[in-house]
Amino acid sequence: MAANYLHNGAALAQTVIPLLSWAELRQHILAEVEAGARLAAFFGQPATRERARLVAILAHPGEGNLSAWTANVDKSFNSLTPDCPEAHGFEREIWEQCGLKPEGHPWLKPVRFQPPKSASPGADKTAPIQPGVTDYFQMPGPEIHEVAVGPVQADIMEPGHFRFQCHGEMVYHLEISLGYQHRGVERALLNGPHRRSLHQAETLAGDTSIGHATAYCQALESLAGVQVPARAQALRAIALELERLANHTGDLGALAGDIGYLPTAAGCGRLRDDFLNLTALLCGSRFGRNFLRPGGVGYDVDEARAGQLHDRLQQAAKDAASAVALLWNTSSVRARFENTGHLAREAALDLGLVGPAARACGLARDVRHEFPAGLYRFCQIPIATFHTGNVFGRAQVRWLEIQRSLAFVQEQLKALPAGSIQTQLPQPGASLAAVSLVEGWRGEICHVALTDASRRFAHYKVVDPSFHNWIGLALALRNQQISDFPLCCRSFNLSCCGHDL
Amino acid sequence: MFDLLIARWRQGHRTLGFPPAEPVLPDRFRGRPEVEVAKCPVNCRACSEACPTQAISFDPKGVKIDLGRCLFCTDCEEACPQHAIRYTADYRLAVRSREHLAAANRGLALAQALDDQARRLFGRSLKLRQVSAGGCNACEADLHALNTVVFDLGRFGIQFVASPRHADGLLITGPVSRHMALALKKTFDAIPAPRLVIAVGACALSGGPFLDHPETLNGAAGTVPVDLFIPGCPPHPVTILDGLLRLLGRRAEGQPPA
Numbered sequence: 001m002a003a004n005y006l007h008n009g010a011a012l013a014q015t016v017i018p019l020l021s022w023a024e025l026r027q028h029i030l031a032e033v034e035a036g037a038r039l040a041a042f043f044g045q046p047a048t049r050e051r052a053r054l055v056a057i058l059a060h061p062g063e064g065n066l067s068a069w070t071a072n073v074d075k076s077f078n079s080l081t082p083d084c085p086e087a088h089g090f091e092r093e094i095w096e097q098c099g100l101k102p103e104g105h106p107w108l109k110p111v112r113f114q115p116p117k118s119a120s121p122g123a124d125k126t127a128p129i130q131p132g133v134t135d136y137f138q139m140p141g142p143e144i145h146e147v148a149v150g151p152v153q154a155d156i157m158e159p160g161h162f163r164f165q166c167h168g169e170m171v172y173h174l175e176i177s178l179g180y181q182h183r184g185v186e187r188a189l190l191n192g193p194h195r196r197s198l199h200q201a202e203t204l205a206g207d208t209s210i211g212h213a214t215a216y217c218q219a220l221e222s223l224a225g226v227q228v229p230a231r232a233q234a235l236r237a238i239a240l241e242l243e244r245l246a247n248h249t250g251d252l253g254a255l256a257g258d259i260g261y262l263p264t265a266a267g268c269g270r271l272r273d274d275f276l277n278l279t280a281l282l283c284g285s286r287f288g289r290n291f292l293r294p295g296g297v298g299y300d301v302d303e304a305r306a307g308q309l310h311d312r313l314q315q316a317a318k319d320a321a322s323a324v325a326l327l328w329n330t331s332s333v334r335a336r337f338e339n340t341g342h343l344a345r346e347a348a349l350d351l352g353l354v355g356p357a358a359r360a361c362g363l364a365r366d367v368r369h370e371f372p373a374g375l376y377r378f379c380q381i382p383i384a385t386f387h388t389g390n391v392f393g394r395a396q397v398r399w400l401e402i403q404r405s406l407a408f409v410q411e412q413l414k415a416l417p418a419g420s421i422q423t424q425l426p427q428p429g430a431s432l433a434a435v436s437l438v439e440g441w442r443g444e445i446c447h448v449a450l451t452d453a454s455r456r457f458a459h460y461k462v463v464d465p466s467f468h469n470w471i472g473l474a475l476a477l478r479n480q481q482i483s484d485f486p487l488c489c490r491s492f493n494l495s496c497c498g499h500d501l
Numbered sequence: 502m503f504d505l506l507i508a509r510w511r512q513g514h515r516t517l518g519f520p521p522a523e524p525v526l527p528d529r530f531r532g533r534p535e536v537e538v539a540k541c542p543v544n545c546r547a548c549s550e551a552c553p554t555q556a557i558s559f560d561p562k563g564v565k566i567d568l569g570r571c572l573f574c575t576d577c578e579e580a581c582p583q584h585a586i587r588y589t590a591d592y593r594l595a596v597r598s599r600e601h602l603a604a605a606n607r608g609l610a611l612a613q614a615l616d617d618q619a620r621r622l623f624g625r626s627l628k629l630r631q632v633s634a635g636g637c638n639a640c641e642a643d644l645h646a647l648n649t650v651v652f653d654l655g656r657f658g659i660q661f662v663a664s665p666r667h668a669d670g671l672l673i674t675g676p677v678s679r680h681m682a683l684a685l686k687k688t689f690d691a692i693p694a695p696r697l698v699i700a701v702g703a704c705a706l707s708g709g710p711f712l713d714h715p716e717t718l719n720g721a722a723g724t725v726p727v728d729l730f731i732p733g734c735p736p737h738p739v740t741i742l743d744g745l746l747r748l749l750g751r752r753a754e755g756q757p758p759a
Contacts, residue, residue, distance in 0.1 A: 152632055152687075156631045156644050156645055159634075180680045182680050183678055183717055184711070184715065184716035188711075188714060195551065196550070198553075201576060203637040206636070206640070206641075258511060263508060266512065269648070270512070270650050277527065281527050284588075285573075286737070298527065323508060326504060329504060370645070388724045495638060497635070497637050
């Protein structure tokens with residue numbers, strides 16, 4: 001393994017990362033992606049005005065490792081996107097954050113409407129921000145009409161702006177514009193870790209508190225060069241699977257609710273609450289706030305508590321089977337789920353989709369399996385895939401994962417390793433780069449931390465699974481009835497704040 | 502059909518007895534914090550130095566915790582050399598004025614009911630428009646929980662509606678990102694007066710983990726006038742429900758839970 005290759009949850013010296021010319025790096029990325037690699041992260045580290053170091057993190061599922069590459073770029077660079085569509089969002093982000101133009105990008109527009117970091121000295125900070133004000137794809141024609149929805153939408157949900165080009169009820173094209181939830185988390189993490197950093201990691205996407213906090217802690221631990229005790233690794237995995245259970249169950253209930261099938265909507269809505277309460281049994285918070293600590297976990301689980309968790313899970317498993325089986329056995333549900341929101345496997349592959357949305361298209365992508373860290377190195381969960389790529393497939397994948405997570409957590413609770421739950425965490429090492437991947441319930445979470453000579457974060461990059469997947473929703477809506485948008489949207493259930501950071 | 506009936510029968514009745522029955526909360530639940538000030542060493546500032554959101558400060562009476570900023574994390578508890586700080590199981594946290602949260606460890610002036618005229622308008626039917634303005638989706642998720650059969654918000658006549666035109670009030674989560682400020686104001690303006698504003702969660706009260714970020718506005722109160730403040734990160738659904746019912750005068754002052 002070359003020096004610039006590393007395992008998930010490891011760190012390497014920045015000096016061993018090759019510095020290529022952009023032409024070389026571009027060629028390299030294309031060749032690797034062709035060979036099955038994924039672009040896990042691709043971002044710019046602003047140096048001076050209109051100059052930045054581009055950093056690419058490639059994930060190689062075949063080898064189970066990751067690699068880091070860099071190139072210095074002035075003003076503009078030859079876009080990867082036409083030859084490697086999964087780079088589309090990353091390149092827009094580089095353009096927005098560093099002011100470097102990806103020449104030849106097919107649809108270059110703001111990602112979050114944030115002012116460029118590199119331009120901050122001269123930038124006009126008083127200029128009003130106008131999120132959502134940009135060019136949208138428009139179809140000409142007297143019978144075409146445009147529907148605009150959001151940012152405030154018709155339910156308790158995060159804000160985003162959606163533009164549909166419709167002919168009657170039929171959607172020809174959907175364009176999604178986000179950025180409304182931008183809170184400046186990546187900027188705030190700079191020069192960290194700060195007192196607030198862990199709490200900001202937990203609230204990157206509040207429904208993925210455990211997922212993002214695990215990624216953050218794992219990055220810190222690899223920078224400090226420590227191993228987390230086995231017991232803490234097991235408890236982290238239990239919390240991560242409980243988070244998946246709560247969200248997947250809630251999603252199945254919400255999908256049922258969206259088509260007006262109330263028995264499962266009520267049953268799963270209640271079960272989601274039960275799973276959240278199990279996380280609260282671990283640490284007092286239904287979303288797992290404060291459960292993770294850099295170096296371990298904040299709360300232990302004694303035998304009595306493990307027994308209680310186990311028994312309540314067993315009951316929840318029975319109830320879930322009963323509530324969810326109704327979905328598959330009711331023809332009116334199947335009629336609505338099947339043939340709705342279809343996304344082709346090739347499209348999912350090209351766009352670099354992750355998580356249940358990718359697995360429902362038949363792509364066997366799962367960090368727990370491909371790049372295992374922590375407990376998942378020893379205890380594997382089979383990857384759950386389905387082949388239809390539609391709402392039905394995405395619901396099926398969730399149900400398969402619910403069953404597997406239930407079995408996994410119950411098994412782990414019976415065999416918790418002995419020992420401590422925390423280890424002392426020294427300061428991060430100087431001038432290192434750490435990559436931390438976690439399979440959150442939405443898919444691959446990627447955190448990349450670069451430290452400077454004074455052991456602080458010189459750069460911190462967060463890639464939420466939603467960053468990869470929003471475009472998948474846009475494509476799934478093509479040739480669909482516009483009234484199916486809520487159902488399709490729910491079947492992806494993506495995060496705005498995780499995307500907007 | 503038969504399967505459906507069996508599943509429905511198995512589901513049973515799941516709605517909490519709260520209120521009036523007290524809710525059963527997990528033993529590690531973190532409610533209103535308390536400090537045994539007598540234990541504080543002279544000039545010790547360990548808790549305030551550990552606090553991620555500068556919620557802890559000192560005055561002549563000793564330490565005070567601003568519950569509007571509190572994330573209910575354990576950083577202060579862990580930093581305290583005397584173990585003087587502890588979280589109680591008191592889930593009742595909602596107040597009518599932001600100042601009422603400023604020294605929450607000394608007791609809270611829980612939310613007073615609306616005046617008679619407002620209660621005549623909203624007391625039996627309150628329709629709320631929810632806006633997430635930079636919220637992380639945890640507060641939002643627990644608002645969804647209120648709509649499940651477990652909490653069954655509808656039994657109190659409280660309902661979330663899609664159109665601000667149909668709403669009696671606005672429920673805000675999130676620190677109010679600059680990018681959402683205009684949409685929030687427009688939504689507020691679209692609600693016919695008289696209207697209520699309810700801020701839920703540390704972000705909406707103070708900015709929470711994003712306090713003083715230039716990208717956010719430190720909560721809702723700078724953009725719209727707030728009538729009810731519900732602290733927490735996120736608040737437990739019973740805390741939110743307790744606050745809403747207090748506002749509507751449908752929850753009498755009870756004994757604090759042990």
